[in-house]
Amino acid sequence: MAAIPLLLGTALAGFLAFLAGIFEDSESNAGSASNPNSQVQLAPQIGNRHRYFNKAISGEPPANALWATTAATIAYLLTAHFGGDAFSMLVASIIGAAASTLLLCAYGVLSHISRIASMKNFEQTLYWDSLLTPLPLDAAFGFLTALMLTLLAFAAHSLLGNPFSVPLLAFFFGITIGAIGSSTGDIYYGAERLYQHYIFGSGIPISVQGDIDVKGEYGYRNSVDTPYFTMRFGGLVTGLAFGILIFLDAWSRLFTFAGVWTSVIVVSVLVLIILIFIYLLEVYTRKRYGRYTED
Amino acid sequence: MVDPLIATIMIIAGGVLVGVCVHFIPASATGAMAAATGIATGPSMLSAGAGLTGIYAAAYSIDSGLVLVIVSGAVGSALMLLITIFCGNIMLAFGIGAPPVSGQTASGKSTFGGTKDIITGFEQEGYASPGTDGHGMPFQTAVSGTIGALMGGAGGALVFYAVYSMTLPGIATENAVTLAGIVAAGVFLINSVLPAYVLVGKTEGMFDMKIRSMHRTFISCLVTSSIVACVIYAISWLAVSEVIV
Numbered sequence: 001m002a003a004i005p006l007l008l009g010t011a012l013a014g015f016l017a018f019l020a021g022i023f024e025d026s027e028s029n030a031g032s033a034s035n036p037n038s039q040v041q042l043a044p045q046i047g048n049r050h051r052y053f054n055k056a057i058s059g060e061p062p063a064n065a066l067w068a069t070t071a072a073t074i075a076y077l078l079t080a081h082f083g084g085d086a087f088s089m090l091v092a093s094i095i096g097a098a099a100s101t102l103l104l105c106a107y108g109v110l111s112h113i114s115r116i117a118s119m120k121n122f123e124q125t126l127y128w129d130s131l132l133t134p135l136p137l138d139a140a141f142g143f144l145t146a147l148m149l150t151l152l153a154f155a156a157h158s159l160l161g162n163p164f165s166v167p168l169l170a171f172f173f174g175i176t177i178g179a180i181g182s183s184t185g186d187i188y189y190g191a192e193r194l195y196q197h198y199i200f201g202s203g204i205p206i207s208v209q210g211d212i213d214v215k216g217e218y219g220y221r222n223s224v225d226t227p228y229f230t231m232r233f234g235g236l237v238t239g240l241a242f243g244i245l246i247f248l249d250a251w252s253r254l255f256t257f258a259g260v261w262t263s264v265i266v267v268s269v270l271v272l273i274i275l276i277f278i279y280l281l282e283v284y285t286r287k288r289y290g291r292y293t294e295d
Numbered sequence: 296m297v298d299p300l301i302a303t304i305m306i307i308a309g310g311v312l313v314g315v316c317v318h319f320i321p322a323s324a325t326g327a328m329a330a331a332t333g334i335a336t337g338p339s340m341l342s343a344g345a346g347l348t349g350i351y352a353a354a355y356s357i358d359s360g361l362v363l364v365i366v367s368g369a370v371g372s373a374l375m376l377l378i379t380i381f382c383g384n385i386m387l388a389f390g391i392g393a394p395p396v397s398g399q400t401a402s403g404k405s406t407f408g409g410t411k412d413i414i415t416g417f418e419q420e421g422y423a424s425p426g427t428d429g430h431g432m433p434f435q436t437a438v439s440g441t442i443g444a445l446m447g448g449a450g451g452a453l454v455f456y457a458v459y460s461m462t463l464p465g466i467a468t469e470n471a472v473t474l475a476g477i478v479a480a481g482v483f484l485i486n487s488v489l490p491a492y493v494l495v496g497k498t499e500g501m502f503d504m505k506i507r508s509m510h511r512t513f514i515s516c517l518v519t520s521s522i523v524a525c526v527i528y529a530i531s532w533l534a535v536s537e538v539i540v
């Protein structure tokens with residue numbers, strides 16, 4: 001029977017990772033921060049003036065690693081200096097996440113302004129409302145992501161017993177969540193939300209890229225509406241991916257039937273099971289959608 | 296623990312493995328618009344995400360010997376990549392409404408020729424959305440990605456264990472682990488970015504013709520990793536010999 005901290009840590013880490021995934025995807029979508037930012041950037045060049053908040057500071061993995069590591073470093077220093085229990089760790093994490101959110105806001109504002117300014121030749125206007133309205137929402141999601149990753153790093157270090165220090169764990173989680181977020185949730189933003197006026201059931205042809213939705217359900221579309229839409233599916237699947245990863249990784253260490261090799265055996269079996277699921281999903285989609293036919 | 300000179304060779308080998316692994320991981324930035332086959336992000340960053348998960352997993356087994364560290368890193372990395380592929384395909388199937396299909400294979404430009412998935416035998420031609428170069432991760436690319444992730448995770452873990460061995464005599468265990476983690480992450484990031492110059496933002500793994508340019512990645516990663524390994528060796532030697540404290 002595994003120790004109580006290990007069981008608690010496994011459940012807590014999985015849950016925190018699930019929440020972090022949802023918040024990370026929403027943050028990147030509210031700020032057009034990942035791969036689909038190319039479409040927002042391209043839109044003015046083909047005559048689509050838009051009101052999207054476009055704050056791609058860097059690739060999603062390094063950006064999230066920066067927010068998470070900043071928050072975790074501050075939180076770790078505060079707890080190391082003042083000491084204390086789980087509650088003080090939580091307070092320190094909140095302070096750390098708030099500090100990293102300030103950084104996010106500063107970079108976000110400068111990034112949006114400079115990106116829009118670079119589109120001056122294509123008559124893209126710098127709308128202040130398209131910057132100031134989504135910024136607090138984006139910052140809120142950024143804050144929650146940094147907070148969840150910091151708490152996850154503390155949980156992995158103290159409950160799961162990972163030998164890495166808390167800030168380094170936060171860096172690792174930041175890179176990983178950025179890679180997962182930009183690989184899963186972004187497809188829903190880039191291929192569905194930005195192109196809702198194209199028929200469902202198809203990838204976006206290269207020839208129409210940049211022809212994004214500039215008008216929404218009412219009036220001009222803005223980046224506040226985006227997470228409201230993407231969180232229902234894209235955010236959840238991103239959360240599921242990161243949550244399952246952290247949970248299964250920790251869960252594989254709860255068993256001891258083969259000594260030190262137990263975890264490797266469990267993860268190897270899991271890898272095979274996921275491969276089977278990938279195969280079954282492909283079979284299902286091929287039967288469900290079939291070949292493309294001329295309409 | 297291993298001898299510092301062997302550890303230096305391990306860092307070079309790990310760096311090269313990391314660089315080569317990127318060629319096997321199917322990824323494409325335009326995949327985010329479901330306009331190309333592969334996981335919807337840059338190959339380098341995706342490999343970094345998978346590799347760092349491997350190092351994270353390997354850290355739990357740091358006291359159990361080299362072999363376990365390498366295998367833990369490899370399977371941890373593969374787990375991350377396969378979960379990402381599975382969830383990416385879920386997104387494509389239910390969010391976009393399209394089946395996973397290999398664009399290169401559909402157009403007959405796959406490494407092995409033909410228009411069928413080489414493992415499942417599924418026909419690829421006709422399933423890609425018009426005007427796109429495929430979308431999602433069909434089974435053959437998932438298998439290629441698994442091979443790549445196993446290599447990348449093993450490479451990262453190799454560097455991690457080598458740096459841990461080199462620095463342990465000089466500093467406390469918990470500091471040595473974290474330092475090794477930082478250096479391994481750095482070596483991983485350096486070597487996973489280098490193939491980007493060959494892949495230019497898109498690859499379908501071992502079924503993409505770009506796999507034939509792997510020797511360029513191999514040479515560039517070998518040179519870079521050798522320089523990095525020499526620097527790490529020199530600093531570790533100075534620290535362990537207490538020349539610098």
